[in-house]
Amino acid sequence: MKSKSKKSNLYSFWFVVPSLAIFCIFFLYPIVTSLYYSMTVWNFDSATFCGLDNYKMFFSENSLSSSIVHTLIYAFLTSGLKVVIAFFIAIFLTSKIRTKGFIRSCVFFPNLVSTMAVGLTFCALMHPTKGLFNVVLQAIGFSPINFLGDINLALYSVIATDVWKGLSISVVIYIAGVQSIDKTYYEAASIDGASAWQQLKSITLPLVAPSQNSIIILSLIGGLRTFDLIWAMTGGGPGFATDVMASVIYKEYAYGFYGLSTAGNVIMLVLISCIAFPLQHFLMKREEAIQ
Amino acid sequence: MKKSVLAAMLAAAMTVGTMPATVFAEEAAKPYEGVTLTMWIGNTEYNAGTQAVMEKATEELGMEFSIEINPGGTEGDNIIKTRCASGDLPDISNYNSGSLLTALNPKEHFLDITDEAMTQKFDETFLSCVSQEDRVYGAPFTTTQGGAVVYWKPDYEELGLEVPTTWEQFVSNCQALKDAGKTPIYLSCGDTWTTQLVFLGDNYNVLAKNPSFAEDFTAGTAKFATDEGGLASWSKYADLVDFYNADASAAKYDDGLEAMATGQATHWFMLTQVIPLMIAAHPEAEENIGVFAIPGDDPENCGLTVWEPNAWYISKDSANKEAALAFLDFYFQEENLDLYVETIGANGPSCIKGYTLPESVAPAIRVDMQAYFDAGKTAPALEFITPVKGSTCEQITTSAALGQIDGATAAQMYDDDCKKSAVQQGLGWE
Numbered sequence: 001m002k003s004k005s006k007k008s009n010l011y012s013f014w015f016v017v018p019s020l021a022i023f024c025i026f027f028l029y030p031i032v033t034s035l036y037y038s039m040t041v042w043n044f045d046s047a048t049f050c051g052l053d054n055y056k057m058f059f060s061e062n063s064l065s066s067s068i069v070h071t072l073i074y075a076f077l078t079s080g081l082k083v084v085i086a087f088f089i090a091i092f093l094t095s096k097i098r099t100k101g102f103i104r105s106c107v108f109f110p111n112l113v114s115t116m117a118v119g120l121t122f123c124a125l126m127h128p129t130k131g132l133f134n135v136v137l138q139a140i141g142f143s144p145i146n147f148l149g150d151i152n153l154a155l156y157s158v159i160a161t162d163v164w165k166g167l168s169i170s171v172v173i174y175i176a177g178v179q180s181i182d183k184t185y186y187e188a189a190s191i192d193g194a195s196a197w198q199q200l201k202s203i204t205l206p207l208v209a210p211s212q213n214s215i216i217i218l219s220l221i222g223g224l225r226t227f228d229l230i231w232a233m234t235g236g237g238p239g240f241a242t243d244v245m246a247s248v249i250y251k252e253y254a255y256g257f258y259g260l261s262t263a264g265n266v267i268m269l270v271l272i273s274c275i276a277f278p279l280q281h282f283l284m285k286r287e288e289a290i291q
Numbered sequence: 292m293k294k295s296v297l298a299a300m301l302a303a304a305m306t307v308g309t310m311p312a313t314v315f316a317e318e319a320a321k322p323y324e325g326v327t328l329t330m331w332i333g334n335t336e337y338n339a340g341t342q343a344v345m346e347k348a349t350e351e352l353g354m355e356f357s358i359e360i361n362p363g364g365t366e367g368d369n370i371i372k373t374r375c376a377s378g379d380l381p382d383i384s385n386y387n388s389g390s391l392l393t394a395l396n397p398k399e400h401f402l403d404i405t406d407e408a409m410t411q412k413f414d415e416t417f418l419s420c421v422s423q424e425d426r427v428y429g430a431p432f433t434t435t436q437g438g439a440v441v442y443w444k445p446d447y448e449e450l451g452l453e454v455p456t457t458w459e460q461f462v463s464n465c466q467a468l469k470d471a472g473k474t475p476i477y478l479s480c481g482d483t484w485t486t487q488l489v490f491l492g493d494n495y496n497v498l499a500k501n502p503s504f505a506e507d508f509t510a511g512t513a514k515f516a517t518d519e520g521g522l523a524s525w526s527k528y529a530d531l532v533d534f535y536n537a538d539a540s541a542a543k544y545d546d547g548l549e550a551m552a553t554g555q556a557t558h559w560f561m562l563t564q565v566i567p568l569m570i571a572a573h574p575e576a577e578e579n580i581g582v583f584a585i586p587g588d589d590p591e592n593c594g595l596t597v598w599e600p601n602a603w604y605i606s607k608d609s610a611n612k613e614a615a616l617a618f619l620d621f622y623f624q625e626e627n628l629d630l631y632v633e634t635i636g637a638n639g640p641s642c643i644k645g646y647t648l649p650e651s652v653a654p655a656i657r658v659d660m661q662a663y664f665d666a667g668k669t670a671p672a673l674e675f676i677t678p679v680k681g682s683t684c685e686q687i688t689t690s691a692a693l694g695q696i697d698g699a700t701a702a703q704m705y706d707d708d709c710k711k712s713a714v715q716q717g718l719g720w721e
Contacts, residue, residue, distance in 0.1 A: 061708075149540025
């Protein structure tokens with residue numbers, strides 16, 4: 001026993017203490033206390049235990065439960081669109097074209113602007129009467145679209161803006177992935193007579209899988225906890241049409257419903273974990289299978 | 292002996308005489324020279340009137356002010372709650388009275404001003420909105436105001452319309468205006484709180500049908516979806532859907548202010564605090580703007596729903612309590628009340644006992660609104676007679692206003708929402 005532990009304890013246990021302490025104080029302790037407070041009616045001074053009532057309310061009340069659905073739509077749609085569109089843009093930008101540097105900067109540009117600024121700008125562009133989009137639509141003979149005021153359209157308008165803004169990071173990751181693919185594969189394939197489409201499908205697509213996986217995970221988690229863009233563009237409205245979990249939690253907090261808001265945070269933590277961990281596992285498996 | 296006393300007196304008199312007299316006067320009159328009061332106040336409240344009184348206070352009492360702007364709405368609530376919890380309140384805060392104040396638990400954070408001389412000037416209705424357990428914590432920032440229909444008189448004159456006393460008449464007026472090519476109603480969903488006025492301003496009619504509604508509602512026994520008047524309030528939105536401006540879903544409060552002050556729309560469901568602001572932006576609008584209460588069913592009993600003003604609160608932990616109290620005391624001197632009203636105007640009759648508004652106040656306030664007060668046909672808004680206010684009220688009213696949900700659904704959603712608030716406030720609703 002003793003000789004065995006001697007070997008595994010090559011480094012002292014005390015080496016991990018600083019980071020473990022930081023982890024416990026700033027991560028573990030808040031998670032555990034938030035689990036407790038999520039089961040109380042809490043006003044900072046006193047907390048009355050109420051069991052699972054807050055959770056029940058979150059799932060039963062329409063304005064709260066609809067936010068879970070919106071969050072899922074938002075996360076999967078933005079992530080999916082970014083993965084697909086960014087792939088083709090990256091392929092285009094790694095091909096032999098002139099002004100490559102310029103177009104790459106153009107694609108990256110939206111990412112340099114703060115999300116709030118993007119949100120407010122698009123909000124102005126999508127204004128039902130004065131917005132540029134509708135002015136153009138009307139000029140070419142279409143009837144104006146109420147992008148952010150129509151309950152069935154508002155969420156998708158925000159999603160489109162998010163994709164516009166978030167595409168650049170995905171493109172950059174894809175470009176790195178595409179460029180790291182060994183050129184000899186393409187040479188061998190073209191000698192064998194493979195068409196450009198076949199090369200894309202059978203060489204590029206499988207070999208960018210590692211980059212693609214990072215993009216999927218990053219954009220999905222980003223989508224699940226999105227807040228700033230929604231807040232800048234619609235504030236969750238009209239009505240509850242674009243309320244996502246993060247905005248609902250913020251609002252509940254603002255009303256002083258600290259227990260309920262904490263319960264929302266716990267649900268969000270569980271939701272993100274339940275989606276991110278299995279997905280990560282699945283994607284890693286896929287990556288290993290290719291290699 | 293006598294000579295030397297006289298000489299000493301003369302010498303003393305000469306020394307004093309050579310000193311600049313102003314130094315004495317200033318030292319006596321400016322007891323708070325060098326004190327800087329921190330103040331948290333919304334944009335609407337930090338207006339020319341408040342600034343005029345503050346400048347005068349700096350001149351006469353000596354204190355300076357350092358202003359932080361309250362962004363208002365949910366964000367403002369969030370900030371003040373966080374500051375209360377972290378013990379970081381400014382010396383003076385300007386915030387709502389009524390249920391929003393109750394939610395802050397004022398006795399923990401604000402100075403008890405029950406025994407101050409100025410507090411004796413405030414009327415009973417106002418006091419009930421800034422008290423907790425019979426102690427008073429707030430002083431009225433301005434006059435009362437109504438939640439009513441602000442309207443453009445020239446349109447009424449042009450089409451020969453009469454001020455409606457029933458909801459039916461109101462809707463037919465709107466139809467007539469629409470037929471004449473006007474925008475009958477302005478809606479500003481860009482600032483969601485503004486959409487609540489149709490519902491909140493209808494409280495007089497709810498109480499007219501069921502006088503005990505507020506108590507029963509607080510107790511959890513009366514519900515909007517099942518109360519006749521309550522359901523009627525929520526159903527009013529459905530009648531208005533066809534009458535809005537084209538950009539209703541995105542227009543802001545400021546857009547509405549501009550449109551109404553220039554006659555681009557005829558009606559706006561709004562708090563009368565907007566009237567002085569409209570007149571400040573467009574002085575020529577003063578004679579053209581009128582106000583009437585949101586009509587109900589009974590033409591004989593048409594009354595106004597009244598909001599008590601925001602209030603000044605002094606932080607319990609302030610290091611400058613005396614200066615803050617001195618400022619408020621100064622604020623409620625009659626000449627300074629006049630200075631405020633003459634600079635910016637009034638939102639409605641005052642809640643200072645025995646104070647009458649000067650002649651300079653706009654006719655919409657001094658005549659139209661005063662008539663309801665004189666006839667005794669006023670009722671406080673619901674947020675001043677029950678601590679329960681649904682937290683997502685403005686989202687529900689926006690949905691209802693845009694015609695996305697009908698009145699019955701909206702009333703049911705609001706009931707559920709209120710239940711959530713009541714449970715979180717520990718009222719023990721079933």
